Amino acid sequence: xxxxxxxxxxxxxxxxxxxxxxAMEKVAQAKMAKAQQAALNGRPYAExxxxxxxxxxxxxxxxxxxxxxxxxxDRRALxxxxxxxxxxxxxxxxxxxxxxxxxVTDDTKIVSAGRKGAQHAIRSGWDLAAEFSFGDxxxxxxxxxxxxxxxxxxxxxxxxxxxxAFTNFVNTITQNPExxxxxxxxxxxxxxxxxxxxxxxxxxxxGATEFEFEPxxxxxxxxxxxxxxxxxxxxxxxxxxxxxHSARMVAMKNATDxxxxxxxxxxxxxxxxxxxxxxxxxxxxxxxQMALGN
Amino acid sequence: MAxxxxxxxxxxxxxxxxxxxxxxxxxxxxxxxxIYPNHAPLMAQVKAGELIAHKGGEESILAVGHGFVEITGDxxxxxxxxxxxxADIDEAAAEEAKAKAQQRLEEGSDISEDEAKALAQAILYSxxxxxxxxxxG
Numbered sequence: 001x002x003x004x005x006x007x008x009x010x011x012x013x014x015x016x017x018x019x020x021x022x023a024m025e026k027v028a029q030a031k032m033a034k035a036q037q038a039a040l041n042g043r044p045y046a047e048x049x050x051x052x053x054x055x056x057x058x059x060x061x062x063x064x065x066x067x068x069x070x071x072x073x074d075r076r077a078l079x080x081x082x083x084x085x086x087x088x089x090x091x092x093x094x095x096x097x098x099x100x101x102x103x104v105t106d107d108t109k110i111v112s113a114g115r116k117g118a119q120h121a122i123r124s125g126w127d128l129a130a131e132f133s134f135g136d137x138x139x140x141x142x143x144x145x146x147x148x149x150x151x152x153x154x155x156x157x158x159x160x161x162x163x164x165a166f167t168n169f170v171n172t173i174t175q176n177p178e179x180x181x182x183x184x185x186x187x188x189x190x191x192x193x194x195x196x197x198x199x200x201x202x203x204x205x206x207g208a209t210e211f212e213f214e215p216x217x218x219x220x221x222x223x224x225x226x227x228x229x230x231x232x233x234x235x236x237x238x239x240x241x242x243x244x245h246s247a248r249m250v251a252m253k254n255a256t257d258x259x260x261x262x263x264x265x266x267x268x269x270x271x272x273x274x275x276x277x278x279x280x281x282x283x284x285x286x287x288x289q290m291a292l293g294n
Numbered sequence: 295m296a297x298x299x300x301x302x303x304x305x306x307x308x309x310x311x312x313x314x315x316x317x318x319x320x321x322x323x324x325x326x327x328x329i330y331p332n333h334a335p336l337m338a339q340v341k342a343g344e345l346i347a348h349k350g351g352e353e354s355i356l357a358v359g360h361g362f363v364e365i366t367g368d369x370x371x372x373x374x375x376x377x378x379x380x381a382d383i384d385e386a387a388a389e390e391a392k393a394k395a396q397q398r399l400e401e402g403s404d405i406s407e408d409e410a411k412a413l414a415q416a417i418l419y420s421x422x423x424x425x426x427x428x429x430x431g
Contacts (some may be wrong), residue, residue, distance in 0.1 A: 044309035048302055048371050052364040056337050140306075141408070214324055214338035223339065224362055231306065 004277065007270040011263055018259035024087070025252035031136070032172070032245035038137050039169050039242040042235045053228060056221075057185065059210050063217040066155065067185050067225045073160035077109040077129065077153050079146060079182065081166035081236060082117035083244045084133060089251035091167055091244060092116045095177040099165050100124065103179060109159060113146055113237070129153070134237050143234035151229065154183045166236045167243040173250065175243035180236075182229060299331050300369040301347055303358065303377045310377040311356060315347045318370055320363060321422075327363075329370055336365040340374060342418035344426040355380040357426035359419040376419050380426040388427070392420035 002010075057068065080099065082092045096117070104110070109129040112118035118131040130149055134142040150162045162183040168176045213220045301318055303311040317330045321343025327336075340361045347354045361374030395416040399405070405413070 041307050045304040045306050045373065048304045049373055052337075052362070052371055052373065055366065056364065059335065144408075211335045211337045214322060214336060217337075220337050220339055220362070224337075227362075234306075 004270055004273045007266055007273065011266045011270065014259050014262050014266065018256055018263065021252045021255040021259060025249055025256055028245050028249035028252055032242070032249050035137065035238070035242040035245045036169065036172075039235075039238040042238055045231070046235050049228060049231065053185070053224070056211055056224075063221065065185075065218075065221045065225055067151075067183060067229070070184055070186065071160040075107060075109075075159045075161075076103075076105075077111060077150060077159040077162045078103060078179075079111045079113060079150055079162065079164040079233075080117035080121070081164065081240045082112070082114035082120075083240070084115045086116065087251060088244055088248040089254075091175060091247040092120075095165060095167050096120050098177045099179070103163065103165070109153065111146065111149060111153075114240075136241055138234065138237035138241060140230070140234050143237055144230050147226075147230050147233045150182060150233075151226070164233065164236060166240045167247075169239045169242040169246065172246045175247055182232070185225060185228070297331055298368075299329065301372075302369065303345075303356065303372045303374065305359075305374055305377050310379070311347075311354075313347075313349065315349045318345065318347045320345045320358070320370075320372070322363070329365055332367045333365050335367070336363075338363050338365070340372060342415065342422040344380075344422055344429060345372075355426050355429055357383060357419070357423040359422070360415050375415065378423060378426075380429065383423045383427045385424060385427050388420045388423040392417055392424075395420065 078099065080095075082095060086092075104124075104126055106127070108127065110117075110121045110126045111130045111132070112121055112128060113132045113134055115131075115133065118128060121128045132142070132146050132149075134146075153159045154162050161181065163179050164182045165177070165179045168178045170176055211217075298314040298316060299318060301311060301313055301315045302309070317328065319326060319328050321327075321341050323339035323341050327338065340358060340363050342359050343357075345356045345358050347356070357376075357378050357380065358372060358374045359376035361372060363373075364371045395413045399410065399413045399417070402409075
């Protein structure tokens with residue numbers, strides 16, 4: 001049986017915790033608004049880019065860019081986009097569980113963006129090839145550095161395929177762990193949830209079957225494809241940040257709610273104990289009086 | 295057969311323009327392109343410059359930065375780093391951005407290749423903004 005003083009102490013400590021989580025919730029909320037906006041702003045560009053590429057790639061004719069060549073081997077690299085800090089619910093856990101179940105084998109090279117992914121990779125004995133960090137908000141140059149490493153691995157023939165695992169932002173409550181194929185560029189996938197519903201017209205108007213390129217296919221695709229990959233990685237970093245802050249906001253809100261519930265329960269218990277003590281004392285006084293009166 | 299073109303201009307930050315237009319004139323890397331409905335499918339690079347969209351006798355003038363354009367018979371999609379409607383362009387701000395970029399390009403000794411490229415693009419885009427603005431005024 002805890003003494004009333006113990007309970008009072010616990011209430012105080014839980015109150016402190018609640019104050020901290022409340023503050024963290026507010027901070028995450030402010031950051032979330034910004035990060036969500038940044039992610040959402042990038043989506044129209046991503047959508048048009050995806051549509052353009054899927055049309056151009058299917059109608060490029062004879063031309064093949066090195067990024068588009070499928071190889072027979074199955075050595076893979078995986079870019080793992082996680083958060084740097086914890087306290088964001090099951091965000092990283094969900095992503096890492098999915099990745100370890102389905103994608104990582106002993107010779108998968110891991111490129112980590114975010115500290116949590118790197119820590120997990122080391123703990124699990126994965127082949128960690130490189131570790132990057134990215135800012136808040138993520139800068140385009142940071143995305144380019146990650147992309148460059150991945151492209152180098154692919155071009156040098158060290159790996160035959162590069163995938164990227166990240167948490168796609170759907171809304172404040174829902175974030176989905178997803179893995180997309182980055183290289184070779186095969187089919188074009190969207191970075192956002194609603195993209196399956198988008199119609200992608202692959203039939204060209206006027207009965208034409210091939211795109212003309214100006215100045216020529218090599219030049220245009222040679223610029224467009226690297227740009228596409230850079231942009232895609234950047235958009236993925238933005239989505240991850242938006243997911244992170246949303247998840248943290250929700251996690252901290254839950255923590256605050258739980259702490260407040262705990263305070264309520266403890267206060268009830270404390271009051272019960274206090275009342276029991278008072279009743280006890282009264283009882284003793286009356287008994288003593290009765291004893292004296294006799 | 296399509297009789298109008300769906301013109302979309304997007305930048306990584308926002309969708310700048312999305313409307314049905316009759317024709318559009320844009321700055322291709324190899325010279326100006328005039329696009330009418332049912333144009334042959336074309337994929338081209340875009341350089342910084344002014345873009346003029348015609349729609350029922352009215353014309354809108356925009357400044358666009360470096361990027362790509364995809365043309366099919368019924369739509370024109372422009373992916374660019376920057377774009378702005380000439381009505382929203384602040385001439386003084388564009389001048390200032392240009393001067394700043396030029397100064398950095400001339401004075402900085404620690405400029406990486408990437409940064410130099412970005413600065414050169416910024417200057418071209420500022421010039422395109424000024425051109426688009428003055429065209430209207």
